[in-house]
Each structure stands twice: as C-alpha cells, then as structure tokens.
Amino acid sequence: MKVLGIVGSPRKDGNCDVLVKKFLDNVEGDTEYIFLNEKQLHGCNACMGCVEGDCVIDDDGNSIIKSLLDCDILVFASPIYYGQITAQAKAFIDRFYQISRNPEKSLESKKVVTIFTQAQPENVFGDYIDSFKVMPFGFMGMEVIGNITAMGTQDKGNEEELEKYIEEVKDIARSIKL
Numbered sequence: 295m296k297v298l299g300i301v302g303s304p305r306k307d308g309n310c311d312v313l314v315k316k317f318l319d320n321v322e323g324d325t326e327y328i329f330l331n332e333k334q335l336h337g338c339n340a341c342m343g344c345v346e347g348d349c350v351i352d353d354d355g356n357s358i359i360k361s362l363l364d365c366d367i368l369v370f371a372s373p374i375y376y377g378q379i380t381a382q383a384k385a386f387i388d389r390f391y392q393i394s395r396n397p398e399k400s401l402e403s404k405k406v407v408t409i410f411t412q413a414q415p416e417n418v419f420g421d422y423i424d425s426f427k428v429m430p431f432g433f434m435g436m437e438v439i440g441n442i443t444a445m446g447t448q449d450k451g452n453e454e455e456l457e458k459y460i461e462e463v464k465d466i467a468r469s470i471k472l
C-alpha cells in the first residue's frame with residue numbers, strides 16, 4: 295500500500311504539516327510526503343495539451359501527478375484561507391485535469407483522507423469541506439474515507455491546540471487496511 299501525503303499549507307511545521315506527518319508515521323505501507331510550497335507548481339493553463347499526453351507545463355506538476363497516480367491512499371491537507379483552500383492546494387487539484395482528459399490515466403477507486411485546519415472554533419466551513427467528497431475527489435472516481443477538521447488552530451504547529459486532532463489522525467491512520 296502506498297500512501298501519499300500532500301501538504302497545501304505554506305507553513306513548514308504548521309498545523310497541516312504536523313497532522314500529515316503524524317498520519318504518515320502511523321499508517322501501514324510505503325509513504326511519500328510532498329510539501330507543495332517547496333515545489334514549482336503553476337496553475338492549469340487550459341491549453342488542452344494534456345489530451346495528447348502529459349501536462350506541457352515544465353514544472354514539478356508532472357512528477358507530483360505521477361506520485362498521485364502511483365498511490366493507493368491520498369492524504370490531502372489544506373488550511374482554510376478566506377473560507378477556501380490555499381492557492382497551492384488548488385493548483386494541485388487543477389493539475390488533475392491531465393488525468394481527467396487522458397483515458398490512459400485514472401484515479402478510480404483511490405481512497406482519500408482530507409485534513410483541514412482553521413482558526414475558527416466552530417464548524418462554519420462544514421458544507422464546503424463536505425463538498426470535497428463530490429468535487430474534486432468524487433468526480434475523479436476517488437472515495438473520501440475520512441476527514442479531520444482541526445478547528446480553533448491558529449498558532450503554527452501548537453501541539454496543545456492540535457492534541458485532540460493528532461489523536462484523530464492517528465486513529466484514522468491506524469484503521470486503514472487495504
């Protein structure tokens with residue numbers, strides 16, 4: 295089993311980063327960790343070049359997509375910025391386009407665990423977070439099998455604020471058997 299952790303926060307050792315690493319440390323199988331903000335990752339150009347093969351943009355997008363195609367489980371994490379995911383996380387998702395346009399590539403039946411962090415202590419983004427089951431993941435044939443929303447987290451990687459979410463992450467990670 296291959297598990298790919300994608301961190302969409304720009305904060306190294308921030309809340310998403312801590313939670314994704316805890317997940318990878320507690321799951322069975324081979325793991326890969328990608329911190330998007332350290333990658334060159336352009337938004338989709340909508341040039342349709344990918345209909346013929348790989349994405350034509352000369353950046354890290356194709357290698358990130360290759361890791362995604364190779365994994366069984368994706369752990370996708372983003373903080374909430376103005377009620378949405380970060381620009382880095384959105385660029386990653388938009389680059390899925392090369393998979394949806396190419397019949398030789400598929401994310402069908404891959405499992406996803408989502409992790410969101412937010413300063414607000416109430417579940418005000420619940421509907422938005424739920425929508426990821428449908429778009430983009432459901433649309434790509436992937437199944438969201440778990441979610442952790444770390445509410446009331448603001449300071450960078452504050453273990454006290456994160457304590458109960460770290461336990462949730464560990465529980466989900468340890469429960470995964472393929």
Ligand SMILES: Cc1cc2nc3c(=O)[nH]c(=O)nc-3n(C[C@H](O)[C@H](O)[C@H](O)COP(=O)(O)O)c2cc1C
Pocket residue numbers: 303304305307308309310311372373374375376377378411412413414447448449450451
């Ligand atoms: C540009 C920006 C916008 C933010 N917008 C929101 C928001 O709309 N709602 C919220 O609850 N928190 C918001 N936050 C706070 C982060 O979501 C919160 O600090 C989160 O725990 C950061 O996770 P990280 O450490 O993984 O980056 C925002 C933070 C930044 C930097």
